[in-house]
Amino acid sequence: MTNDPLRVYFEALERLKRGQPNIVPRGTKITNDAVSLEAGRKKGSIKKSREQFADLIAAISAAAADQVRPQMEQAEKMSKARQAAGNLRGQLDAALERELSLLVELYEMKKKLAKLTGENVLPIRSARR
Numbered sequence: 001m002t003n004d005p006l007r008v009y010f011e012a013l014e015r016l017k018r019g020q021p022n023i024v025p026r027g028t029k030i031t032n033d034a035v036s037l038e039a040g041r042k043k044g045s046i047k048k049s050r051e052q053f054a055d056l057i058a059a060i061s062a063a064a065a066d067q068v069r070p071q072m073e074q075a076e077k078m079s080k081a082r083q084a085a086g087n088l089r090g091q092l093d094a095a096l097e098r099e100l101s102l103l104v105e106l107y108e109m110k111k112k113l114a115k116l117t118g119e120n121v122l123p124i125r126s127a128r129r
Contacts, residue, residue, distance in 0.1 A: 008040070009035055009039045009046065010056065011039070012035050012036075012039035013038075013056070013059060013063060015038060016030050016034060017063050017066070022038065023037060023038050024037050029067065030060060030067050031060070031064065032044075033046075
């Protein structure tokens, strides 16, 4: 990091890690090419074959891994939330099914009671006026 030419690359990497790039769009995936473009250099200027870039390439790889981790955590949270929503939807359907079954049973019982007592069947819902 003490070499002056590499300092520009490391500063560009830091801006990308903070999510405040000057040249490339925000949210750009951290790669060797993204760092070189953010540093104002040409794409592909960071070569794995050059010894001077070894530390920079290691730092870029670490930053890229850190950038991917929150996205994977977010995907896991989303998956769990979808699964929980599906479970709740199933529970709601089961509860509504039970309620409907009980309403039908209540209606049938009221009909039987009306036949036995000779009274009129009371509607489950009141008539709208």
